[in-house]
Amino acid sequence: MVRLTRVQQQERTRRSVLAAAREEFTEHGYALAKVDRIAERAELTRGAVYSNFPSKRALYLAVLIDMVENAATGEPATSPTSPAEVLGVFARTWLERLPLVGDTASGGRLHLRSLVGVLDDEHGRTVLAQVVRLEALLLAIALESCEPAQATPVRRVRLAELVLTLLDGSGHLAESAPGFGDPFDLARACAHLSGIDLADTWTPSYLPFVAPARLCGDAWDPPTGLANQISGGRVDFGADGLIAVLGAGRLAAAEEAVRSARPGEQVTVVVVTNDSAETGRLVRLRITDLIGCLRRVFAPEAWQRVRLVLDDEALTASAIGLTDLDDETESAVRVRGGAIVARAHGRGAAYAASTADASNGTQPRSART
Known part of the structure; x- marks a missing residue:
């Protein structure tokens, strides 16, 4: 008789709950679905369901993520040029x-x-x-x-x-x-x-008032094992570039990191939350779903300067010294030569860290496009 390890048993239970939940949501919809019926379908107790998923919403989001992650994506089927x-x-x-x-x-x-x-x-x-x-x-x-x-x-x-x-x-x-x-x-x-002229520019009015980054020469001990959601590969945090750590309520600031980065510099956007069960799953669902579509249309080189990390365990935040995280977190560091050379926190952090000039201790105030 094969004896399952505790981890294997937990995974088997989780898979059973997800399969039962998918049947329940398919039959009754989210509003009318019952956790008790899901437990009955999975031949588990109500407590076993809640030990894996703390709420019906967390379970619904997990079912959708499972569907999206198991959908076939593959290489771009075409090579559109315009x-x-x-x-x-x-x-x-x-x-x-x-x-x-x-x-x-x-x-x-x-x-x-x-x-x-x-x-x-x-x-x-x-x-x-x-x-x-x-x-x-x-x-x-x-x-x-x-x-x-x-x-x-x-x-x-x-x-x-x-x-x-x-x-x-x-x-x-x-x-x-x-x-x-x-x-x-x-x-x-x-x-x-695509033919509509939207006169699209990036000139946030608040940039001239962003507090300068703190210049430093701190040791950088980067996290390992985290995945780039865009490419699917592992992220090498040892490379020079800008790292922006954003709470789920500050994700719009990702564009600030991309537009402010110096030419050729790597930009890593790291998403954190103190509620991985629901908020974290919501972010993961939407991003995984969209990227699955994008991968079928665009080659990976389209995002060669940008990496996206969903850091449920806040490993990156911990590595740069952040301890008090919430959905309004907005911090950034600039890494160069294996050290952190600039730190910034609060609104405009990515712009401040990216534009800090370690050579003369100043920070340019002009907005970049």
């Missing part, structure tokens, strides 16, 4: 989540990754708004990589926000009025959006 063609392919890929003919209402919502009725509190909605800002940045960086080289780089964040608004809106409509709208028309509409 922003219009890229957006058309991306939209068609994203729209594969729309409910299928014959899906039950509850099953269709699960396939759609619906969060309607799940985020029923102000905090959850606030975090979701920040995550969508990060999603738009990731899509925009990929779109910008399709543009010809220019003296003033093209910014595509507002275009990405517009595309995601259209696609997310189609998802909500498919949930409330299934069958309405043609996915091919939506994909063509997204492609045509």
Whole structure:
């Protein structure tokens, strides 16, 4: 008889709970699903379910993450060359989540990754708004990589926000009025959006008032084993570059890190939260889902200067000396030659750390585009 280790038994229990929960959510939907029925389906006690997932919302998010992570992604199926063609392919890929003919209402919502009725509190909605800002940045960086080289780089964040608004809106409509709208028309509409001149620039008004970073020469003992969510590979924190540690409520500041970075410098955005069960899973679900779509359209080189880490255990935060973390955390360090040469905390931290000039102890005040 094979005796399972404790870790193996815990994983088996977790898998049983996820399978039972998926059946329950498919049959009854999120609102009417019952943890007691999930425990019964899994042939476990209610306590065993809660020992793995502290709430029904945490369990629902875990089911969606499991679905997304096990979906096939593979290499880009095509090699689109223009922003219009890229957006058309991306939209068609994203729209594969729309409910299928014959899906039950509850099953269709699960396939759609619906969060309607799940985020029923102000905090959850606030975090979701920040995550969508990060999603738009990731899509925009990929779109910008399709543009010809220019003296003033093209910014595509507002275009990405517009595309995601259209696609997310189609998802909500498919949930409330299934069958309405043609996915091919939506994909063509997204492609045509690339021709709109949105006069998109990055000039935050607060940058001239950001407090300077603290220059230093601190030893840098980087964490190991963390994954880059964009590429799927391990992150080498030993390389020179900017590291921005952002709470789930400050994810919009990721663009500040990307735009402020010096030419050719590596930018690592690290997401932290003090609620990994729900807030952390919400961020992981949305980012994993989006990146799964992006990987099917863009080559990894589109984000070669940007890395994204979901640091549930706050290993990076601990390595740079942060101990009191919450969803409003915003800190950054600049690493050079194996040492931390600049530190900043609070609003504008990424800009402050990136633009600090260790050679003369000053920090430039001009905003970068």
